[in-house]
Amino acid sequence: MTHTRKKPFQCDLCDAVFSTKSNLNRHAVTHTGEKPFQCDQCDATFTQKSHLKYHMMTHTGEKPFKCDQCDAAFSQKSNLKQHIVTHTGEKSSQCDLCDAAFSRQNDLKRHMVTHTGEKPFKCDQCDAAFIAKSDLKRHIVTHTGEKSFQCDLCDAAFSRKNYLKQHMMTHTGEKPFKCDLCDAAFSGKGALKCHIRTHTGDKPFKCDLCDAAFSRKSALKYHVMTHTGEKPFKCDLCDAAFSGGTALKYHMVTHTGEKPFKCDLCDAAFSGKGDLKRHVMTHTGEKPFKCDLCDASFALKAYLKRHLKTHTGEKTFKCDLCDVGFLAKGDLKRHIVSHTGEKHFQCSMCDASFSQKNHFRRHMMIHTGEKPFQCDLCDATFSQKINLKRHVVTHSGEKSFKCDLCDAAFSEPSKLRRHVATHTGEKPFQLSHGGLISKVT
Numbered sequence: 001m002t003h004t005r006k007k008p009f010q011c012d013l014c015d016a017v018f019s020t021k022s023n024l025n026r027h028a029v030t031h032t033g034e035k036p037f038q039c040d041q042c043d044a045t046f047t048q049k050s051h052l053k054y055h056m057m058t059h060t061g062e063k064p065f066k067c068d069q070c071d072a073a074f075s076q077k078s079n080l081k082q083h084i085v086t087h088t089g090e091k092s093s094q095c096d097l098c099d100a101a102f103s104r105q106n107d108l109k110r111h112m113v114t115h116t117g118e119k120p121f122k123c124d125q126c127d128a129a130f131i132a133k134s135d136l137k138r139h140i141v142t143h144t145g146e147k148s149f150q151c152d153l154c155d156a157a158f159s160r161k162n163y164l165k166q167h168m169m170t171h172t173g174e175k176p177f178k179c180d181l182c183d184a185a186f187s188g189k190g191a192l193k194c195h196i197r198t199h200t201g202d203k204p205f206k207c208d209l210c211d212a213a214f215s216r217k218s219a220l221k222y223h224v225m226t227h228t229g230e231k232p233f234k235c236d237l238c239d240a241a242f243s244g245g246t247a248l249k250y251h252m253v254t255h256t257g258e259k260p261f262k263c264d265l266c267d268a269a270f271s272g273k274g275d276l277k278r279h280v281m282t283h284t285g286e287k288p289f290k291c292d293l294c295d296a297s298f299a300l301k302a303y304l305k306r307h308l309k310t311h312t313g314e315k316t317f318k319c320d321l322c323d324v325g326f327l328a329k330g331d332l333k334r335h336i337v338s339h340t341g342e343k344h345f346q347c348s349m350c351d352a353s354f355s356q357k358n359h360f361r362r363h364m365m366i367h368t369g370e371k372p373f374q375c376d377l378c379d380a381t382f383s384q385k386i387n388l389k390r391h392v393v394t395h396s397g398e399k400s401f402k403c404d405l406c407d408a409a410f411s412e413p414s415k416l417r418r419h420v421a422t423h424t425g426e427k428p429f430q431l432s433h434g435g436l437i438s439k440v441t
Helices: 021-032 049-060 077-088 105-116 133-144 161-172 189-200 217-228 245-256 273-284 301-312 329-340 357-368 385-396 413-424
Strands: 429-431 437-439
Touching: none
Parallel strands: none
Antiparallel strands: 429 437
């Protein structure tokens, strides 16, 4: 029968036909849901004996199907076939509705529903629906919290095998995904895709509530929370709450004092990777982000964005308690504490507390004696960048602060303010009974 290609065995429940009775029997259980083949090492059950056989290899680690072109090995022949096309680049499964082509038939099937909008795989616990069964399975663990993929080298555990695989690269240092446009390399394909957008400027994830657009889906998700006010990530040690898990992670180190990000060029250490990146530019002097409207350049894109508002006059961040508007969200946050008087940042070495993190950091240098800002023209060092800038003019003799009422010029704004008082007759400082000079408020 198999030679003549006849298929005399018809399924009673659908139009499927088969060349052998055994194939029909195997097919029949797809209608009944029966899974008679039970794994004796876990709870998995299967409709076919061959499926159980392949499953057993996940317990034994056996991978009999070897690739001729690299060291890859697989437990199933079909997986080897799928792998081989990564070498040949062959994409024989073509979409009839667009130019997309795929190396695997199931990838084409998944793609086709992007045209139809069909999401046949529904979650029983929420309204989510998915194009592929595998996507539904991955979603289910967000309800169960199950993390069955355990790292052998540390305590980390993951809900998905590919997350574990990617995590393992943090131990090995392997970064197989290379950028064609620069020297950057990544442990995951997704991270590379996000990085490529920094070259192309592509921002495919659009906010429905404003004009904002993002290069990453996660960034859009966190942005939407700025509209809804939702902050699902709560700190266990204080009342702080955040819209993103990363922000909570950075916040936690304000309690622990941990600074895992070390500078290779000096002894400085930081609680956040972004803080380290910003610091490194104080060594390199690199300012890759240029303003199109003036000669200003910046170390960070965020600084450029903030600067551009000085040209447009736009102040998008408004205070709810007064009429003041700000160029940057951080400036608004700092302003708010002037209403609340809140001081989150507590010094562990004395009773001082601060409303702003940078004031807290500056204060800590009094205890540590750290002076990271070095003058290039002499041996002077300073704890603050602004003090270094003031010092540098003692070498250059530059006096950029000019009096509007006479020809006097000064190297520092405070000296100009004192001078202006000689014109106005204002006396901002008075002598107290103890012989100390204090500022009149």
